[in-house]
Amino acid sequence: AQKITQTQPGMFVQEKEAVTLDCTYDTSDPSYGLFWYKQPSSGEMIFLIYQGSYDQQNATEGRYSLNFQKARKSANLVISASQLGDSAMYFCAMREGNTGANSKLTFGKGITLSVRP
Amino acid sequence: EPEVTQTPSHQVTQMGQEVILRCVPISNHLYFYWYRQILGQKVEFLVSFYNNEISEKSEIFDDQFSVERPDGSNFTLKIRSTKLEDSAMYFCASGRGSNEQFFGPGTRLTVL
Numbered sequence: 739a740q741k742i743t744q745t746q747p748g749m750f751v752q753e754k755e756a757v758t759l760d761c762t763y764d765t766s767d768p769s770y771g772l773f774w775y776k777q778p779s780s781g782e783m784i785f786l787i788y789q790g791s792y793d794q795q796n797a798t799e800g801r802y803s804l805n806f807q808k809a810r811k812s813a814n815l816v817i818s819a820s821q822l823g824d825s826a827m828y829f830c831a832m833r834e835g836n837t838g839a840n841s842k843l844t845f846g847k848g849i850t851l852s853v854r855p
Numbered sequence: 856e857p858e859v860t861q862t863p864s865h866q867v868t869q870m871g872q873e874v875i876l877r878c879v880p881i882s883n884h885l886y887f888y889w890y891r892q893i894l895g896q897k898v899e900f901l902v903s904f905y906n907n908e909i910s911e912k913s914e915i916f917d918d919q920f921s922v923e924r925p926d927g928s929n930f931t932l933k934i935r936s937t938k939l940e941d942s943a944m945y946f947c948a949s950g951r952g953s954n955e956q957f958f959g960p961g962t963r964l965t966v967l
Contacts, residue, residue: 771954783898783946783958790954829898833953840911841886841953842900 742830742846749851751820759815759849761830769836772813773843778826789813820853857881859959861947867965868937876932876962878947887930888948888956937966
């Protein structure tokens with residue numbers, strides 16, 4: 739089974755509107771973390787937001803928030819007030835276990851987001 | 856704001872040649888990683904490094920690959936004898952704990 743599943747085809751959103759990018763995960767480890775990264779066309783990987791499995795609240799970072807539904811094993815990224823610069827590929831990733839030394843990330847295939855003016 | 860840096864940004868090499876990809880992690884970080892992304896595919900873990908030794912490696916990270924932290928700042932990935940299928944973007948990442956990994960801008964490796 740895939741550990742991280744991102745199945746949405748290319749997503750389109752109108753500038754200034756909100757958009758949700760879906761991510762589901764699969765793990766039997768009670769301790770894990772979920773990450774979202776943005777990869778613009780220039781190729782770099784930009785860290786956006788992190789959610790730990792024991793965190794009580796959904797993570798937020800500026801215009802980014804994570805809709806964490808543990809029972810459903812989903813960790814959807816919500817981008818509010820989309821901007822043209824948000825057009826990029828977005829990757830969801832998971833770390834299993836809770837030690838920094840063994841924190842390899844498993845990535846999903848990514849979702850392309852295009853923001854329309 | 857401190858960031859991970861990588862050099863070179865693009866490396867072209869002939870098949871069978873050795874390449875060294877260089878990374879300077881963020882200075883107070885303890886955990887270091889290499890990932891790669893073949894064009895159009897997802898990002899794959901190669902190796903993690905902590906306390907001057909490899910803590911975990913993937914099946915991709917075979918005997919042709921090695922990592923080193925030769926001084927207090929650099930973190931290198933060496934590929935001894937490159938193959939065509941090693942062509943990819945290689946990312947270095949670093950973090951202070953299990954809840955963060957900041958990536959560098961990547962080195963695009965092209966093997967001819």
